[in-house]
Amino acid sequence: MKINKINTSLLPLSVKSLTKALICGTLMMGMAGCEDDLLLEPENNITQNSFYTTELQISQALSGVYSAMVNASSRGGYDVNFYLLASEVRSNNFNAISQNGNRDYYAINRFQDTSSTDEIEILWEDAYQQISYANMLLSRIDAVPFADPAVKEQYRSEARFLRAYAYFELMRTFGKVPLIDKPVSPEEAAKIPRTDLATLYNFITSEIEASVAGLKNVYDAANKGRITKSAAHAMLGRIYLTGSGYPLNNGSYAEKAKEHLFAVIQGEGQFITFAPTYADLFKSANDNKYHIFEIQHISGGLSQGSYLPSYVSPNFGTADPYYNAQGSLFSSAELGVSQSLINTFEPGDLRLPLTVRTSFIAQNGQPDNANFFVKFREKGMVLTNRYDWPINFPIIRYADVLLMYAEILNNQGNTSAAVPYLNRIRQRAGLAPVPASISVSDFTTALRKERRVEFAGEGVYWHDLVRWNTGVTVINQAAAQLNYNYTITTNDYLYQIPLSQIQVAGYDQNP
Structure with a gap:
């Protein structure tokens, strides 16, 4: 199955209809909107029991898990919803000037969003859609015969990674969210409470760590874009580094992040390539060449392009x-x-x-x-x-791995070892190196500035501000300089749970 440009047509229409019904029940997206779907007889008499029965069908279902990240029906996809609107637009990298048409991005940028903001509800629904796809696959794969057990384990590992990744993005966006790790009925889903951050971190990290062994280091041309071991290590590095900062502040996570990031760095030249120029990173001809984990896009009117x-x-x-x-x-x-x-x-x-x-x-x-x-x-x-x-849209780039690793080294007092990693990024950008004798404090300032410009537009900076817990100061200073009439607190680091979820499941809005 070719994954480098995932096509949802791999899922038969009857299965798409069935899956929509399952999602509606699992995701608490509103009983009224799902009721009719739950009563539909799937086309060609395919049921959830009869579809997930062959290796080919599991392969097709896995394509659906990947494709949940991609723009569908003009809903934007993860790159627009998670990384542009909920992250980049939230930061002071963007400046919403007027409220033309009462756009959601204006409300998000000015911290006027509410539990009824449409784009944030779409984000919640799409992430839980991916989780639902993965839950169904993982609940069925054990009973399906495979010609090669290694392929079966690979598919299982990819699904576990993608499910955990979706939970990580939900957790960064909303804080405590309901943890659903198996197919459930609408009645069961509505009774599942929000899960505390420590439990979510344990689930997410354990799932991705368990997936590493089943993943490959590289894939052939027909399978480019699948999750690799490097992607799993890089994501674990990001997750653990996030957990070491605000609000969890788990100091033990920094060393774990360091270990996983170094595992990626060790693969350079064999599994990872450092792009020689910055321009090389953002050409569709170089998709799946330089980035570690990326959202797959293809043009041609297939509803798989980027918005x-x-x-x-x-x-x-x-x-x-x-x-x-x-x-x-x-x-x-x-x-x-x-x-x-x-x-x-x-x-x-x-x-x-x-x-x-x-x-x-x-x-x-x-x-x-x-x-x-x-x-x-x-x-x-x-x-x-x-x-x-x-x-394609890069979720994790190799430069991010290098800079996260340098940040940890510096925080541990080993600034001299961190300097070459920062300078490598600066050299590619045509900038003078920072001196080897730079202080810990000055290196922190230099690295934070470097991360802002290196990943501008990629949805990284806002989450950096949150984990450093500098977001309140940075955003309030920016608002004051622009004479905007608002200030934020750490409560504004998270978005409100969508109103539809509150109405169905009765969630509170406590961080």
Whole structure:
């Protein structure tokens, strides 16, 4: 099965209908909206008992677990919902100027979102959809005969990883969330309470650690994009480093993060490739070449493309080399890259023009000054619609592994060992190295700035602010400088549980 560009058509229509019914019951997405689906007889008399019975069907079901991350029916996908709206837009990397159309991104950027904010509810639903797909597969795979037991274990490991990964994103976004690790009825789902953070961390890390042995280091061309051992180690590094910071502040997690990150670094040259230039990282021709874990996209009107570039860029005029005939949500008066982010780039940083542009030629042929991301936008790309961009979205890049590892070394007082990792990233960006004699404090400042510009637009910075617990200071200072009439507290690090879930399951909104 080719995974490098996952296609949901691998799931038969009858199974899609069945799975939708199962999801509705499992995810507490509102009884009324799911009632009819639960009563449907699946087409061709395929039932949940008869579908998950062959190796091919398990393979198809696993494609569905992966595809849950991808844009479907204009809902955005994980790259738009988790990494753009809930993360990047939340930070001071973006600046929402006007409330045109009462857009959700304005509310998110200005900390005016509520339990009824649509985009946040979509995020919750899509993550639990992925969890539901994985739960069903994992509940059935043991009874299915496989020609090769190693393939069976690989599929199981991929599903366990993806389920744990979805829970990690939910936990970072909402804090305590209900832990559902098997198919359940609507009645059972509505009775499952929110789970405390320590239990969630234990479940997530144990699931991914258990998956490592069954995963491969590399895959052939037809299977590029599957979860690798390096992806599992990198994700564990991110999860443990997150848990070592705010709010859990589990000091023992830092050493575990260090071990897993070093396991990735040891594979460079064999399993991991450091991109020679920053531009190489953001070309669709290089998908599944430099990133460790990425969301798979393909253009051609298959509903598997990315929506993110059109979400954050203008509808250019024909004179602009980045022209896209399809429209976008962007206007220079709505949502743009903050001047604060642009000012963070050092003079001569090669990443700046590859990340942000500050003007474009409008459709009327006149220049329009606006700051916007171009990182995932490719020149001359012809699309079927604005949801059709082909470039994959990086969930974890190798540069992130290097910088997380350097951060831990520095925090442990071994700054001299951390310096080469930071300088490697700076050298690629065309910047002077930091001195080997740099202090722990100055290195911390340099590394945090480096992370902001290196991963701008990728949904990393907001979560950094949270785990460092600097978000309150940074956001309030930015709001004051822009004369915005709001301040935040640590309670604003998390989003409110969607109202639909509160109505069905009675969750409280306590962090």
